[in-house]
Amino acid sequence: MTIEPGGDDARLARTLAHAAGLALLEVRTGSAEGKELKDAGDARAQEVLAKLLAEYRPDDAVLSEEAADSAARLSAERVWIIDPLDGTREFSERPRSDWAVHVALWQRGREYGGRLTDGAIALPARDITYGTDDPPVLPPRPDGPIRLAVSRSRPPAFVTQVAEELGAELVPMGSAGVKCSSVWTNEADAYLHAGGQFEWDSAAPVAVAQSVGLHTSRIDGSPLIYNRVSPKLPDLLVCRTEFAEKILATVARHIPEVITR
Ligand SMILES: Nc1ncnc2c1ncn2[C@@H]1O[C@H](COP(=O)(O)O)[C@@H](OP(=O)(O)O)[C@H]1O
Numbered sequence: 001m002t003i004e005p006g007g008d009d010a011r012l013a014r015t016l017a018h019a020a021g022l023a024l025l026e027v028r029t030g031s032a033e034g035k036e037l038k039d040a041g042d043a044r045a046q047e048v049l050a051k052l053l054a055e056y057r058p059d060d061a062v063l064s065e066e067a068a069d070s071a072a073r074l075s076a077e078r079v080w081i082i083d084p085l086d087g088t089r090e091f092s093e094r095p096r097s098d099w100a101v102h103v104a105l106w107q108r109g110r111e112y113g114g115r116l117t118d119g120a121i122a123l124p125a126r127d128i129t130y131g132t133d134d135p136p137v138l139p140p141r142p143d144g145p146i147r148l149a150v151s152r153s154r155p156p157a158f159v160t161q162v163a164e165e166l167g168a169e170l171v172p173m174g175s176a177g178v179k180c181s182s183v184w185t186n187e188a189d190a191y192l193h194a195g196g197q198f199e200w201d202s203a204a205p206v207a208v209a210q211s212v213g214l215h216t217s218r219i220d221g222s223p224l225i226y227n228r229v230s231p232k233l234p235d236l237l238v239c240r241t242e243f244a245e246k247i248l249a250t251v252a253r254h255i256p257e258v259i260t261r
């Protein structure tokens with residue numbers, strides 16, 4: 001692996017996500033099962049990402065699902081927001097492939113205004129990495145009802161109702177990164193989630209989705225804001241732009257039931 005120390009952040013995000021993904025595939029070839037396998041995956045991917053970030057971006061802050069949070073990120077100019085293993089449950093259920101590595105960069109500066117600027121999602125079991133360095137191209141969708149990607153293990157209760165009102169089909173799968181990518185791979189038109197999540201679950205998927213030109217927002221239509229004091233970011237909508245208004249209007253009728261800030 002070659003990384004240019006001063007090189008492009010988007011390319012670095014891709015390289016890091018890919019490297020952690022290879023380490024996770026190796027962990028998965030072992031004999032561990034269940035919780036032991038989940039823990040081994042979380043720890044190994046965190047180790048790989050932390051080491052590479054310390055080596056290539058030593059001055060940057062990091063917010064990771066698998067490391068203690070530090071107040072330093074709140075005044076930092078640059079914060080890497082990482083989920084070393086998203087879809088941990090699916091990772092432990094061989095041979096499922098709906099799990100991912102998320103690497104995103106948030107930048108404060110006047111130029112950026114505090115937003116995600118770069119990101120990559122590795123889907124190691126599918127041998128593919130999506131990144132803002134080479135944004136995926138959104139293909140035309142097939143005719144038919146709206147397809148809503150939702151959590152396979154924790155689908156928000158209101159989503160069934162929303163799907164019914166939209167005449168939509170539910171497409172359950174693991175991992176926020178995999179669900180976002182299902183929009184540009186044309187397996188779904190939207191990813192809708194509520195009821196709990198953290199910044200690391202959605203940062204890299206949202207960065208890549210934005211580079212594709214997709215709609216990204218909270219479910220009340222407000223912007224997704226990262227590097228806040230609390231890393232909780234409990235809901236989101238990522239979708240083809242043509243469906244945003246319709247989905248948001250339908251979801252709005254259910255917001256009092258589901259919103260958690
Ligand atoms: N209600 C909830 N509260 C907290 N986190 C949630 C959640 N629903 C989903 N998530 C997190 O969002 C990610 C994608 O979930 P899902 O696969 O169910 O869609 C998972 O991350 P991890 O696998 O990194 O823990 C999961 O833990």
Ligand SMILES: [Mg+2]
Nearest residue numbers: 083086087201
């Ligand atoms: Mg996650």
